[in-house]
Amino acid sequence: xxxxxxxxxxxxxxxxxxxxxxxxxxxxxxxxxxxxxxxxxxxxxxxxxxxxxxxxxxxxxxxxxxxxxxxxxxxxxxxxxxxxxxxxxxxxxxxxxxxxxxxxxxxxxxxxxxxxxxxxxxxxxxxxxxxxxxxxxxxxxxxxxxxxxxxxxxxxxxxxxxxxxxxxxxxxxxxxxxxxxxxxxxxxxxxxxxxxxxxxxxxxxxxxxxxxxxxxxxxxxxxxxxxxxxxxxxxxxxxxxxxxxxxxxxxxxxxx
Amino acid sequence: xxxxxxxxxxxxxxxxxxxxxxxxxxxxxxxxxxxxxxxxxxxxxxxxxxxxxxxxxxxxxxxxxxxxxxxxxxxxxxxxxxxxxxxxxxxxxxxxxxxxxxxxxxxxxxxxxxxxxxxxxxxxxxxxxxxxxxxxxxxxxxxxxxxxxxxxxxxxxxxxxxxxxxxxxxxxxxxxxxxxxxxxxxxxxxxxxxxxxxxxxxxxxxxxxxxxxxxxxxxxxxxxxxxxxxxxxxxxxxxxxxxxxxxxxxxxxxxxxxxxxxxxxxxxxxxxxxxxxxxxxxxxxxxxxxxxxxxxxxxxxxxxxxxxxxxxxxxxxxxxxxxxxxx
Numbered sequence: 001x002x003x004x005x006x007x008x009x010x011x012x013x014x015x016x017x018x019x020x021x022x023x024x025x026x027x028x029x030x031x032x033x034x035x036x037x038x039x040x041x042x043x044x045x046x047x048x049x050x051x052x053x054x055x056x057x058x059x060x061x062x063x064x065x066x067x068x069x070x071x072x073x074x075x076x077x078x079x080x081x082x083x084x085x086x087x088x089x090x091x092x093x094x095x096x097x098x099x100x101x102x103x104x105x106x107x108x109x110x111x112x113x114x115x116x117x118x119x120x121x122x123x124x125x126x127x128x129x130x131x132x133x134x135x136x137x138x139x140x141x142x143x144x145x146x147x148x149x150x151x152x153x154x155x156x157x158x159x160x161x162x163x164x165x166x167x168x169x170x171x172x173x174x175x176x177x178x179x180x181x182x183x184x185x186x187x188x189x190x191x192x193x194x195x196x197x198x199x200x201x202x203x204x205x206x207x208x209x210x211x212x213x214x215x216x217x218x219x220x221x222x223x224x225x226x227x228x229x230x231x232x233x234x235x236x237x238x239x240x241x242x243x244x245x246x247x248x249x250x251x252x253x254x255x256x
Numbered sequence: 257x258x259x260x261x262x263x264x265x266x267x268x269x270x271x272x273x274x275x276x277x278x279x280x281x282x283x284x285x286x287x288x289x290x291x292x293x294x295x296x297x298x299x300x301x302x303x304x305x306x307x308x309x310x311x312x313x314x315x316x317x318x319x320x321x322x323x324x325x326x327x328x329x330x331x332x333x334x335x336x337x338x339x340x341x342x343x344x345x346x347x348x349x350x351x352x353x354x355x356x357x358x359x360x361x362x363x364x365x366x367x368x369x370x371x372x373x374x375x376x377x378x379x380x381x382x383x384x385x386x387x388x389x390x391x392x393x394x395x396x397x398x399x400x401x402x403x404x405x406x407x408x409x410x411x412x413x414x415x416x417x418x419x420x421x422x423x424x425x426x427x428x429x430x431x432x433x434x435x436x437x438x439x440x441x442x443x444x445x446x447x448x449x450x451x452x453x454x455x456x457x458x459x460x461x462x463x464x465x466x467x468x469x470x471x472x473x474x475x476x477x478x479x480x481x482x483x484x485x486x487x488x489x490x491x492x493x494x495x496x497x498x499x500x501x502x503x504x505x506x507x508x509x510x511x512x513x514x515x516x517x518x519x520x521x522x523x524x525x526x527x528x529x530x531x532x533x534x535x536x537x538x539x540x541x542x543x544x545x546x547x548x549x550x551x552x553x554x555x556x557x558x559x560x561x562x563x564x565x566x567x568x569x570x571x572x573x574x575x576x577x578x579x580x581x582x583x
Contacts, residue, residue: 256582
């Protein structure tokens with residue numbers, strides 16, 4: 001099975017984010033990490049390869065810094081990587097990112113494309129489904145399990161309220177992977193060493209520009225969410241805080 | 257002629273998914289602002305659509321369409337997209353609104369893309385401002401809100417997160433119900449029947465007190481800290497998604513959009529940042545106390561009581577104090 005894993009670099013979870021001057025994006029001077037759901041997509045791909053053989057290719061669109069994510073994927077066991085490298089990719093909407101990726105892989109014959117179920121920055125949860133539409137492939141989202149079956153695959157989808165569903169589909173296909181599909185592996189020292197020599201193909205903005213359209217979605221303004229609730233702040237040493245909370249629980253909420 | 261806002265109403269096994277009503281309320285509000293009209297469409301087999309269509313027809317909408325086919329009895333993205341695409345070509349709405357359910361997430365981006373449009377997913381509100389339609393949505397895991405707009409002639413698509421509008425403010429009316437035979441082409445995926453895993457042993461929805469842990473608990477070996485507090489208070493322990501993903505607590509103790517939706521008397525959030533997927537599962541709690549070291553954590557936006565501090569210092573002190581108070 002030849003598997004492509006879409007991976008995004010996002011600001012670290014606890015990074016102190018600040019808005020840029022036009023309040024349309026965050027300032028870039030923060031630490032970055034792999035979008036966690038994409039790490040699970042990579043894990044799912046590596047497990048499929050271990051079981052069925054084949055190749056795992058990681059792809060990312062973003063500035064030079066995004067290469068860190070691809071090197072990490074290579075260190076964990078991906079065979080090669082594709083980097084759509086340009087600052088401009090950061091501001092593309094999900095439809096255009098999907099167009100750019102589809103253009104970058106047009107000469108490859110993948111059986112399966114995996115993405116995380118959503119990104120921690122935009123949170124659109126769309127890139128995988130859009131890729132499927134552009135490639136003309138079947139797809140399924142929020143996947144908890146993947147197994148090869150009769151030349152196709154059988155997947156377990158998570159539904160709401162604790163329900164699940166199995167779905168069979170032919171290949172090629174696109175799946176968005178739910179976090180928790182497997183235990184995330186660490187890169188080994190040997191893996192990190194080998195990653196340096198694994199192939200990484202760079203794709204420039206110009207190479208895919210013909211496939212792109214003007215962004216339809218524009219972020220007019222980013223802002224700190226307006227508070228809808230009166231919040232009482234309790235301060236003090238741990239024991240003072242504990243006493244104040246207990247007084248509240250006993251006298252106001254009457255749960256003690 | 258007035259433009260149309262079409263709401264895609266979701267039904268499951270013949271039962272209306274009630275979050276659809278919230279989306280209808282959002283559509284009614286927008287329509288009122290601009291003199292547009294609201295229509296609704298439901299997809300499924302004939303037997304599945306009768307009851308939910310009747311319920312929607314009792315709302316103030318211009319028309320309810322049942323898009324019927326036996327091939328739509330089980331949800332598939334191919335079937336739903338083909339049927340809706342053909343329907344949209346005829347009904348020509350300016351705006352298509354959908355509830356942000358797992359099913360909608362699965363097919364709405366594909367539907368929009370098949371028409372060359374973009375979906376604003378996971379919105380929490382929409383309004384016209386100076387003639388421009390703006391959608392509000394959360395970004396960066398709830399740390400920021402964004403106002404976003406869509407270019408082009410449409411149809412424009414947006415999905416609304418649960419809780420964006422209040423279903424009980426749905427305006428009543430009486431609408432005609434039309435039946436349209438759905439055009440469904442080739443369906444590539446073969447869905448099996450939905451199932452539940454071993455029945456959840458814990459029903460968090462019945463708990464009066466919930467002590468919930470998030471990433472801030474750091475390691476599995478710290479879970480007993482929270483458990484001790486839960487025991488002292490006589491409450492249930494719960495968690496946000498990442499904790500259950502990591503296997504530190506069983507999935508059945510997960511609160512949020514993919515877990516249980518709870519409304520206890522007291523919800524004590526320990527080290528939970530407050531991503532929207534978690535908030536939708538607990539914001540109905542009567543009283544929310546949040547302890548988090550990050551003063552900017554979105555959980556504080558829904559908290560009644562905020563404690564900015566280190567949970568590893570505060571929780572043991574609180575457990576001791578609760579024990580003392582109980583004698």
